[in-house]
Amino acid sequence: MLATSPAFKQNATEALGNPSLQKALHRTRPQSSGKRAAAVAALPEFERLRDIGRDIKDHTLAHLDFYLETYADNVERAGGHVHWCSSADDARDAVLQICRRADARTVTKGKSMVSEELAINEHLEKHGITPIETDLGEYILQIRGEPPSHIIGPAFHLNREDWEESFRKVHTDLPADRVFHERRDIMTEARVLLREKFLAADVGITGANFLIAESGSSVIVTNEGNGDLTQTLPRVHIVLASIEKVVPTLEDATSLLRLLARSATGQDFSVYTTFSTGGRRPGDLDGPEEYHVVLVDNGRSGMVGTEFHDMLRCIRCAACMNHCPVYFAVGGHSYGWVYPGPMGSVLTPALIGIDKAANLPNASTFCGKCEGVCPVKIPLPKLMRHWREREFERHLTPAIARANLGLWAWFARRPALYRLATRAAAVGLGLMGGKRGRFTKLPFAGSWTDGRDLPAPEGDTFFARYAHAQRKAKP
Amino acid sequence: MSRQAILGAIRRGLRRGELPEDQKLGLRARLTAHPRHLIPARSQVPRPAQIALFIRNVEKEFGTVARVTDAAGIPPAVAEYLAAQNLPTAFAMAPHPELRSIPWDSRPLLHPREGRAEPTDLVSVQHGYAGIAETGTLMLPSSPERPTTLNLLCDTAIVVLRVSNVCGPYEDAWDRLRAEPGFMPRNVMLVTGPSRSADIESTLELGAHGPRRVHVILLDDDPAAIG
């Protein structure tokens, strides 16, 4: 996927003025945090499980080479094949070769963010193979030629009208005057059409939420069941998985699964959690004959041992974006690449380069909500700060921002002056803010106040208030 | 060679070479011991409460449950369920000895056909390997006697499960499965309720691609579990 991350600011401005997107964001925002909160409240052990989840991932990453080799050996033992791929190109080619050997004409696909990252669909199409997305959200995005805007609810930015319009446009075999009474009618139309595709496909491609070293299994988690149909019906199953998905044992995966659905959708457990190990066994009446794992690095090994190492713990639950005020203001497409929200702001620069994604780590208010809900306790704000430092060091920060930072530093080194200036500003802005207590417009900050109001300071500076409280506390 | 390149890059990041043999031994011992982590207390309750929790959780996730006291009660339970849902009486059934020994002839209107599910089948009857009370989840491992398509292709999935096979947490079900010959099966599905999607306007709808209905027939074969 071509990154438009450098245009984040422009993307964000457009998103703020897009009524259809804003409607979808307003609809989704209250649910996305409320459901998780209810699921977490119902499991008293949740906080302790987060520590366990973090520790399992840390243990695995500290021995990643060992667990990957163990995993790969066990896949082969179960009759599967592992294709190690350093780069996106390697992975695309590995997938294409497997499809070609299988004489594939159509390929069904379960939801996979790694597939988006590698742009598998474009590659297959270029070589005459038709990929068909089967996750309902991914299906409509494929029809509309749009990228996903969320890592688990890829099409949440669309409204019902968009679904109906797109279905009418491409499902031309159906009566043009049919009526969609409910959302369910839209879903049923897709169910019937995709059922034929599942049955006709030669190859099924899924992602993996986890890889299990002890058994050589890949795990997918879905609610629709499309991933299972994708990997059960065609003759060949290809698993696309990045290297950090491996965990040692079924017990390790189970502990992480207790965190995943609750953090993601607020379910106690997803509807289908499926463990696949090799191809069809003697006597089996169904299942794929061939089982391939395309094991993708694509920049991750370069994060090991760096200040971004912790990001490799991510289990792609989307809790961080579901709780992010920036994400819910501008939506997922503004981030300009596969992974949006706080996790994307850390991961995208690592995978495509900070020079192409310097805006993303700045798209944060540092409210800390993301770290507070992350099931594996990734310190996302700290990691974004690391990127800001790298951006500054590499002189990628715009001149104006550098100049302002320099000005701030000059004052900060002169405490008396600093206090005087901030006090004057606080009191002045407080008076100017008047009764309303906020600014809808400010000189030199037009692009900031276009999207939101600036609250006016209420009273004195922090320093002054702190000193005052200290004096009062003394006997 | 990509394998060596990837492993080499990881080792450079970790500032070490390949792990020494003694450390590998330690990691292999962890794999063999596969230690359990914290297990939520909610399913660590006496047997009758565990079964009640299982049923409650299946129903919470939009599944349904019928309890029967012996195998002879299964055909009437299936027949009643199908009639109540206005469904046909023909179904695809797992070629499992336990299902085969059910006296289906007692209800001549029922038409079981042993095998995998075909696209035209509307109803399936699967053999439940284990139930997990913690979240009302069914464990359905593949085998020649338990084809995977029966979990997926039909609009209505019926699962026959012995009460003695209902466990508390997932870990208990894994332990049972580990003891089976041929572990790990090709495919292990953990199924929690019928298929669903919230992809259209973030609103939950049942019956996306998999079964629209999941019905569990619980066979009371465990006196300790009847509270």
Ligand code: SF4
């Ligand atoms: S960073 Fe944490 S909260 Fe965000 S997707 Fe990854 S695991 Fe979930």
